[in-house]
Amino acid sequence: MTPIAMVEGRRIPLSNLDKVLYPETGFTKGEVLHYYATVAPSLLAHIHNRPVSFLRYPDGPDGQLFFTKNPPPGTPDWVRTTPVPRSDDASAEQVVVADLSSLMWAANLVVEFHTPQWPAGSPGIADRLILDLDPGPPATVVECCLVARWLRERLAADGLHAYAKTSGAKGMHLAVALEPTPSDRVSEYAKALAQEAEREHPDLVLHRMAKALRPGKVFVDHSQNAAAKTTAAPYTLRARARPTVSAPVSWQEVEACRTPSDLVFLADDIPPRLARDGDLFGPLLLPDRARPLPAPPKAAKAGRTARGRP
CATH class of the missing domain: 3.90.920.10 (DNA primase, PRIM domain)
Structure with missing residues (x-):
């Protein structure tokens, strides 16, 4: 019964x-x-x-x-x-x-x-921005944490508060609370941010899912901001093989991550x-954490020198 x-x-x-x-x-x-x-x-x-x-x-x-x-x-x-x-x-x-x-x-x-x-x-009026950090082996969530820290600072420079969680698989998600914004504008901003991250750290970051380039790098997937995603x-x-959870984590945990098992x-x-x-993602639910979406980051000037790893 x-x-x-x-x-x-x-x-x-x-x-x-x-x-x-x-x-x-x-x-x-x-x-x-x-x-x-x-x-x-x-x-x-x-x-x-x-x-x-x-x-x-x-x-x-x-x-x-x-x-x-x-x-x-x-x-x-x-x-x-x-x-x-x-x-x-x-x-x-x-x-x-x-x-x-x-x-x-x-x-x-x-x-x-x-x-x-x-x-x-x-529909199509977003109140969240999402960046999905997906490591290409042998890169792991450890490399995702390096990229997440750079993205956190870059988002903060635009007045946006980022919160991190594990994907529950092999990567990480960053989430930002926004004032209601058309999804196509959020997608444009997220893509430009991923491109900037790649320019700044070409040895570590990709903004396109190019399989030939994936090994050892972190794909900053901006596509999940599309209205249909x-x-x-x-x-x-x-x-997954074990009952893993997509778990919010503190920035202290992100900074302290040294092995994949840490997260x-x-x-x-x-x-x-x-x-x-408590709920480490709870601040995303607070109205005062939502911010207006700024204009997309501008393209780098020609001849700009890319920096090393964050």
Whole structure:
């Protein structure tokens, strides 16, 4: 018999709770649900009023992966949805995970949570800027930290506050709270910033996903600022070999990173971090942290000498 959980007055069937989803650690589906229930206040704050895309992995990361922006089959009628434009000028619906009951229903499907940089009701009007730092082996998150520190200072020079989190995979994300701005303008600024980083540190940074150039460098992926793109949400589990989490980190942790293991956080690590440090991404939710987007950085003058590693 399928267990039924009562969450905020909603009946939610929970299936296969003993199923091991992460064989490397023995982490089960029941533990996935427990994790999401435990971190719900912080996770829900960051996906609040945003259309959610799901990466489903019902048989674990080694099984089939399903990425969907549409409400999954069987979505209860009490789960909120919002209209979202599509590239063909049509409109579709996407789920908005608005409360604990919706979160538990979604977590039972076994999901990563991904959101765009704009809220429901304002498609293409971003209130976040995202930079995804993706290392090309043998580079690791250690090199990402070097690039993140340079980007933090560069963003600060434009009056923007950057916050860092692990991707939960091999890289990092930087997030900035913005006053509402068209996504194409944010994309233009982010691309110009990535290009500037490459000019300043050509031995370490790329702004294009050129496979031949990737080894040993950090790709500053600016493309996730496009209105149609999404990014893994803070505190989401990832479909990796272990139950890794996209975890907010302090700038002190970024500066102290010396080995990749320094910035790997599993599900069991997150509740103690929240208890000790609070939500390190919390300032992004404060209205006074949102800043106007400046003009894109200007191109470097001809003959400018690139600097060494940051």
